[in-house]
Amino acid sequence: xxxxxxxxxxxxxxxxxxxxxxxxxxxxxxxxxxxxxxxxxxxxxxxxxxxxxxxxxxxxxxxxxxxxxxxxxxxxxxxxxxxxxxxxxxxxxxxxxxxxxxxxxxxxxxxxxxxxxxxxxxxxxxxxxxxxxx
Numbered sequence: 001x002x003x004x005x006x007x008x009x010x011x012x013x014x015x016x017x018x019x020x021x022x023x024x025x026x027x028x029x030x031x032x033x034x035x036x037x038x039x040x041x042x043x044x045x046x047x048x049x050x051x052x053x054x055x056x057x058x059x060x061x062x063x064x065x066x067x068x069x070x071x072x073x074x075x076x077x078x079x080x081x082x083x084x085x086x087x088x089x090x091x092x093x094x095x096x097x098x099x100x101x102x103x104x105x106x107x108x109x110x111x112x113x114x115x116x117x118x119x120x121x122x123x124x125x126x127x128x129x130x131x132x133x134x
Contacts, residue, residue, distance in 0.1 A: 052132035095124040
């Protein structure tokens, strides 16, 4: 995924690794680790229903990544080609596909969205009509 606005920015790194303290005898051990940023984005993206779209920033917010549009773009650029996640349901804040409209991926994204009933008007999708509001 190419998000031109954020292409020059590096993804934010966690400031310091969290140190796990050993549980005391009377403390319960930690059972599950918090999901990573990538996992939170994947989980949230998987929940976007057919026929709806989200923006990069909205997906970041829903995944708990403040100012996360660039982070979402970075994470999605690294999806494997055979992913089953609905990557095509993510668009930019202007209601457009961020991939070049003439690129293979851009053409594919538009076709997948149209198959789901999403309508384009002058290359834009109406966020008022098609934005997912969980």
